[in-house]
Amino acid sequence: MSITSNDKTSARSPGVNYQDLHERDSRPVPEVLRWQSGGWLGDEDIPVSRYTSREFHELEKEKMWKRVWQMACREEDIPEVGDTLVYEICEISLLVVRTSENEIKTYHNACLHRGRQLREYDGNAQELRCPFHGFCWNLDGSLKQVPCEWDFPHIEKDQWGLPEVKVATWGGFVFINLDPDCESFSSFLGDFGWHFEKWPLEKRYKSVHVARIFPCNWKIVQDAFSEAFHVVATHPQLLAAIGDANSQYDWKDNYSRAITPNGTPSPHIKWTPTEQEMFDAMSDRRLDEPPILTLADGATARSTAGDGGRATLKEVLGDKADEVSDAELSDSIYYTLFPNFHPWGAYNRICYRFRPYEDRHDMSVMECMYLEPYDESQPKPPAVPIHWLGVDDDWAEAPELGLLARVFNQDTFNLPKVQKGLKSMKKPGVTLANYQETKIRHFHTRLSEWIAKP
Numbered sequence: 001m002s003i004t005s006n007d008k009t010s011a012r013s014p015g016v017n018y019q020d021l022h023e024r025d026s027r028p029v030p031e032v033l034r035w036q037s038g039g040w041l042g043d044e045d046i047p048v049s050r051y052t053s054r055e056f057h058e059l060e061k062e063k064m065w066k067r068v069w070q071m072a073c074r075e076e077d078i079p080e081v082g083d084t085l086v087y088e089i090c091e092i093s094l095l096v097v098r099t100s101e102n103e104i105k106t107y108h109n110a111c112l113h114r115g116r117q118l119r120e121y122d123g124n125a126q127e128l129r130c131p132f133h134g135f136c137w138n139l140d141g142s143l144k145q146v147p148c149e150w151d152f153p154h155i156e157k158d159q160w161g162l163p164e165v166k167v168a169t170w171g172g173f174v175f176i177n178l179d180p181d182c183e184s185f186s187s188f189l190g191d192f193g194w195h196f197e198k199w200p201l202e203k204r205y206k207s208v209h210v211a212r213i214f215p216c217n218w219k220i221v222q223d224a225f226s227e228a229f230h231v232v233a234t235h236p237q238l239l240a241a242i243g244d245a246n247s248q249y250d251w252k253d254n255y256s257r258a259i260t261p262n263g264t265p266s267p268h269i270k271w272t273p274t275e276q277e278m279f280d281a282m283s284d285r286r287l288d289e290p291p292i293l294t295l296a297d298g299a300t301a302r303s304t305a306g307d308g309g310r311a312t313l314k315e316v317l318g319d320k321a322d323e324v325s326d327a328e329l330s331d332s333i334y335y336t337l338f339p340n341f342h343p344w345g346a347y348n349r350i351c352y353r354f355r356p357y358e359d360r361h362d363m364s365v366m367e368c369m370y371l372e373p374y375d376e377s378q379p380k381p382p383a384v385p386i387h388w389l390g391v392d393d394d395w396a397e398a399p400e401l402g403l404l405a406r407v408f409n410q411d412t413f414n415l416p417k418v419q420k421g422l423k424s425m426k427k428p429g430v431t432l433a434n435y436q437e438t439k440i441r442h443f444h445t446r447l448s449e450w451i452a453k454p
Helices: 005-010 018-024 054-065 185-189 192-196 218-224 236-241 275-282 301-323 326-330 404-424 438-452
Strands: 070-074 083-089 092-100 103-108 143-145 164-170 173-177 204-214 248-252 255-260 332-337 341-343 350-356 364-373 387-389
Touching (some): 054 438, 070 092, 092 173, 164 185, 204 218, 218 404, 218 438, 236 275, 248 438, 301 364, 332 438
Antiparallel strands (some): 092 103, 103 164, 255 332, 341 350, 350 364
16 A cells, blocks of 8 residues: 555654643643644655765855854853854855954854954954964954055955855854845745744853764764664663653754653653652663662652752742753654754753764764753853863763763764764765654755755
8 A cells, every 4th residue: 555645744642642741730831832833845865975975075164154144152151341262164164253243254264364363262352463464454354554565555455355245143042144145034034933932042041061072074963963763773771761752853944853752751651650760760870880870759750850950940930940841841843943053951961062073074073062941140150161072082071061972982883883874875876764863854955955055
């Protein structure tokens, strides 16, 4: 019997539907978690060449990276006038500068004399002076000084401002676009901001920032953090308390979302865990360790996680913390704003970014940030500097990640082997699930649209 398109889009796991869990919540669940969106995106294979080909990397660079809005940094990374941050994508180096209390500009990070990078490191500067010959610009990009000016009568000073790229801010993040004719950021963003109105990211500060280099294409790494389908094989220790195959996937315009319920068992397991066993799995308890908490009679893993989260949030939200639902404090709610920005929703601190490493099609950088709420009656805490890990480093070398480091190591074990396997694979395409890999499909659909633009 043939399968209709409708059948393809409606097939779901026989486990608990995510929306049904809301009826058991101890608090009202916000509308944004009841929102559902999507549709049929096709079932064609994704060409292997997208992950392995230098030619596709060049196409991606010219058609997407040089034209798309992309996150460069947090605003608190450059809090003071004169603070500068070097942002690099492929072979392009850009300089993000706080030019005044309320203005941020981004310049091509190159001296207009002989092309030397103006700055190689982040830091504060009151002028942008080239270390090679001393050509100098003001923070606003206007030309300040030409050494031996008598020898450059052909320089028209008012035409020698540093070339700028477009800048926008949202949620405490700075976004840039290299295309002077790009669509507006508000148009690109669409209604994505609505999803964070209850959990405004601008009212957070960056408490952790870890970056690790991978020996594989950036999309291989990003794909791995866009679905819960891999949990059953890669993270089996979580199955007692993660509804992996019960995850909900949504997409609209330039963004997508997955919600993986926690404190509910995976439909893959053949036994029924107790609420204590589910809580132990949620808290990453090892077999030789005692529980971090013994559940009270009648308590569930989800409500206990909710109670703990509300107690913590009370320090910054006050009595409003009592209104926060268990779902907001238990579930993994992970968004993607095309092409590579991955903030998590509700009160989860995680935010990811994925991109090529330097101008390599076979190496990449994964970044994990923690965005913490804080007492707004006090000054915003300073952002932590980035902690770099090399291609052979263990995530455990970043203890600030806590329990996530052990989970990341399990993911990391697979990813270089995906790159090697793709180079060996005779089949020309990667086959995706119709529903559980929707976020990956949505990304590649959008990527195809960018690549097809003239």
